[in-house]
Amino acid sequence: MTGPAGLTQQGDITGNLDVECGVVIVGSGAGGATMAAELAGAGIDVVMVEEGGYHPTGSFTADSTRALRTLYRDGGGGIAAGRPPVLFAEGRCVGGSTVVNGGMAWRAPPQVLDRWATRGVTGISERELEPYFARAEARLSVGLQDPETIGRDSRLLQAGAGAKGWAIVPNRRNQLHCAGSNNCNSGCPTGAKRSMLVTSVPRALSRGARLFADCRVERVTRSDGAVTGVRGRFVRPGGRPGPRLTVRARAVIVAGGAVQTPALLARSGLGSASGQLGRNLYLHPNAMVIAYFDEDVTGWHGVHQAFQIREFAAEGILLTANNLPPPMLAGVMPAHGRELGELMAGYNRIVTAGCVVTGSTAGRVRTVPGLGPLVFYQISDHDAACVLRGVTLTAEVLFAAGARRVLLPFDGAPAVHSMDELRGLLARPVAKRSLGLFTVHLMGTARMSDDPRRGVTSSVGEFHGVPGLFVTDASLFPGPIGINPMETIIALALRNAERLIERRGCHGV
Amino acid sequence: MPAPPAAAPPRLRAPVRRSVARFADVACPPQVRTERRTVQVLAEFELLLGALRPAARRAVGAAFVAVDQGARLYPPARGRRFARLGDQAAEAYLRALLSRRDGIGDLARRLKGLVVMCYYALPAVQEEIGYRPAPYIAAVSRRRLASYGPEIRAAEENR
Numbered sequence: 001m002t003g004p005a006g007l008t009q010q011g012d013i014t015g016n017l018d019v020e021c022g023v024v025i026v027g028s029g030a031g032g033a034t035m036a037a038e039l040a041g042a043g044i045d046v047v048m049v050e051e052g053g054y055h056p057t058g059s060f061t062a063d064s065t066r067a068l069r070t071l072y073r074d075g076g077g078g079i080a081a082g083r084p085p086v087l088f089a090e091g092r093c094v095g096g097s098t099v100v101n102g103g104m105a106w107r108a109p110p111q112v113l114d115r116w117a118t119r120g121v122t123g124i125s126e127r128e129l130e131p132y133f134a135r136a137e138a139r140l141s142v143g144l145q146d147p148e149t150i151g152r153d154s155r156l157l158q159a160g161a162g163a164k165g166w167a168i169v170p171n172r173r174n175q176l177h178c179a180g181s182n183n184c185n186s187g188c189p190t191g192a193k194r195s196m197l198v199t200s201v202p203r204a205l206s207r208g209a210r211l212f213a214d215c216r217v218e219r220v221t222r223s224d225g226a227v228t229g230v231r232g233r234f235v236r237p238g239g240r241p242g243p244r245l246t247v248r249a250r251a252v253i254v255a256g257g258a259v260q261t262p263a264l265l266a267r268s269g270l271g272s273a274s275g276q277l278g279r280n281l282y283l284h285p286n287a288m289v290i291a292y293f294d295e296d297v298t299g300w301h302g303v304h305q306a307f308q309i310r311e312f313a314a315e316g317i318l319l320t321a322n323n324l325p326p327p328m329l330a331g332v333m334p335a336h337g338r339e340l341g342e343l344m345a346g347y348n349r350i351v352t353a354g355c356v357v358t359g360s361t362a363g364r365v366r367t368v369p370g371l372g373p374l375v376f377y378q379i380s381d382h383d384a385a386c387v388l389r390g391v392t393l394t395a396e397v398l399f400a401a402g403a404r405r406v407l408l409p410f411d412g413a414p415a416v417h418s419m420d421e422l423r424g425l426l427a428r429p430v431a432k433r434s435l436g437l438f439t440v441h442l443m444g445t446a447r448m449s450d451d452p453r454r455g456v457t458s459s460v461g462e463f464h465g466v467p468g469l470f471v472t473d474a475s476l477f478p479g480p481i482g483i484n485p486m487e488t489i490i491a492l493a494l495r496n497a498e499r500l501i502e503r504r505g506c507h508g509v
Numbered sequence: 510m511p512a513p514p515a516a517a518p519p520r521l522r523a524p525v526r527r528s529v530a531r532f533a534d535v536a537c538p539p540q541v542r543t544e545r546r547t548v549q550v551l552a553e554f555e556l557l558l559g560a561l562r563p564a565a566r567r568a569v570g571a572a573f574v575a576v577d578q579g580a581r582l583y584p585p586a587r588g589r590r591f592a593r594l595g596d597q598a599a600e601a602y603l604r605a606l607l608s609r610r611d612g613i614g615d616l617a618r619r620l621k622g623l624v625v626m627c628y629y630a631l632p633a634v635q636e637e638i639g640y641r642p643a644p645y646i647a648a649v650s651r652r653r654l655a656s657y658g659p660e661i662r663a664a665e666e667n668r
Contacts, residue, residue: 061643062642062643062646063630064630065553065556065557065626065627065630066556068557068560069556069557069559069560070560072560074560074561074562074565075557075560075561077561077565084615085615141664146656146657148652149649176660176661176664177653177656177657177660177661178653179646179649179650179652179653180649181642181645181646181649181650182642183642183646189646189650190650190653192653192661238518238519238559239559239562239563298639300640300642300645301645325640325642326629326630326634326635326638326640327626327627327629327630328626329629330622330625330626330628330629331622331623331625331626331629332622333625336535336536336537336603336604336607336621336625337535337536337537337538337539337600338538338539340536340537340538340625341537341538341539341540344538344629344638345637345638347638347639347640348638348639348640370564371564372562372564411610411614411618412608412610431610433610434610
């Protein structure tokens with residue numbers, strides 16, 4: 001597939017390649033692409049290396065399993081080991097997870113920033129980050145959805161919240177007149193979602209950056225303690241190893257996300273003096289409720305997640321409606337055979353809604369040679385109780401909107417037809433391990449703190465003790481953010497890019 | 510734009526293939542057999558497996574073989590593998606696995622999820638449940654351009 005000038009894909013390469021640049025950036029998602037666009041705009045010679053492939057807007061369709069294979073790492077089937085395990089999904093393509101996320105663009109709440117500031121992070125108050133959030137929002141066309149694109153599933157959630165008197169807000173989304181195609185998680189087929197694929201990546205390329213796609217970085221290289229670049233390998237179709245890529249650079253920025261970033265640093269022998277690299281993995285556990293209505297909802301008409309119920313935000317619980325395409329819905333349906341067929345026959349009468357909980361416990365990413373990164377996360381009793389409460393509230397709002405039957409995310413739970421039935425069911429303890437959990441928000445594994453005993457990087461993402469090495473993704477977060485993280489990743493990248501540009505002489509770029 | 514050329518998906522080893530096929534016959538709705546869709550489910554499954562890293566691919570394959578051989582320990586199977594069980598015994602074995610509240614049950618539910626996901630990825634199945642996104646996406650894309658075309662083009666040019 002041909003691409004824009006500056007892009008090199010595995011099919012373009014026949015032999016090993018050596019390149020030189022000022023700054024090499026590993027990853028092209030929210031952090032990496034933003035940093036690339038800023039640095040290239042300042043005249044710095046930038047190379048981006050992305051493990052995933054280049055898939056332009058015109059290639060995106062509603063074939064959700066093809067999207068899983070081409071746009072996600074491991075087919076979207078990441079598992080954080082624990083009881084219960086938490087399924088997670090990470091994007092792996094040019095543009096990273098911004099290509100497959102829901103397009104929610106929210107600033108980190110001030111109380112979260114205040115909490116982070118108590119952990120040795122400076123320059124992170126609401127006032128100090130305001131200009132970066134504002135730039136991020138302008139760059140990504142952040143705004144409210146055009147009303148004609150809001151689907152019936154979201155309207156039912158809104159009606160349920162209205163009936164309960166609960167606070168509900170329209171989602172702020174990075175979109176330019178989103179068409180409401182409900183295809184966010186398989187790649188936006190119109191380009192209306194302002195992912196990195198259609199914003200910062202082309203911006204970086206048009207300012208002279210180079211991008212190597214289909215190339216997995218294996219190591220960050222060093223000499224005399226300072227970074228010298230990265231070494232990687234192109235990935236041929238089917239995962240076969242291709243030619244090698246060696247990038248010599250004066251600065252290295254790692255932006256692979258909260259799982260891949262610590263893994264790359266660890267396999268490069270870059271343990272942090274604080275011992276915190278790979279630790280402090282925070283998640284936002286999600287649990288989903290499937291509700292059947294009498295009416296035809298056709299949940300795949302209209303935008304993905306038009307609203308968030310914020311009534312319980314102080315408890316760390318958000319509620320939202322989020323349609324799933326048939327393969328994904330079938331995959332989590334608590335039935336098989338004929339019964340599954342009967343449940344799925346009502347697909348167009350279903351609203352899928354869920355709760356997102358701000359996890360309070362920390363997990364860990366460990367890197368095992370030959371197996372890659374392994375993720376461990378044990379949800380706490382407190383968080384499991386929050387999930388149960390979130391599920392109950394989700395069911396409550398759906399019943400208030402007129403749902404006739406609700407399926408719950410607990411193994412073996414029967415369908416419930418009213419809140420009384422649900423309360424009866426929950427009168428008995430629900431085993432924590434029976435919860436069906438997933439997440440797309442992972443953070444914290446290379447947390448920032450100016451105190452090198454507490455953090456992996458400084459407040460501007462520079463790795464403690466390794467000159468010229470930076471991190472710019474959700475790994476930097478010193479704790480859970482409690483809201484969709486993309487805009488904060490971008491704001492921090494804008495701020496950290498500014499610092500790097502100011503100090504470019506020190507780094508020789 | 511056409512889809513990029515994809516590598517041929519990894520072929521399933523025969524024992525894995527037999528187990529997945531039997532799994533599909535039992536876990537998917539009855540139309541998987543009446544409409545002869547098992548082979549299509551297997552093809553979709555191979556594609557999905559191809560997206561996994563090699564270690565995960567091997568682990569999934571091993572899990573299906575374990576389910577197949579594990580049936581020998583299920584008394585009503587009388588020592589036969591899952592793939593060799595009659596319909597009633599296969600259904601009872603799968604139901605027993607899925608209702609377990611331990612690691613084996615977790616694994617069985619994940620494998621079931623993978624297989625039925627492949628079934629509901631088939632276009633004919635999606636059509637049957639009324640999921641027809643392509644014309645809808647085309648229509649709302651046209652509406653977007655008709656309503657906001659100049660603004661969108663201006664924003665793209667100022668990128």
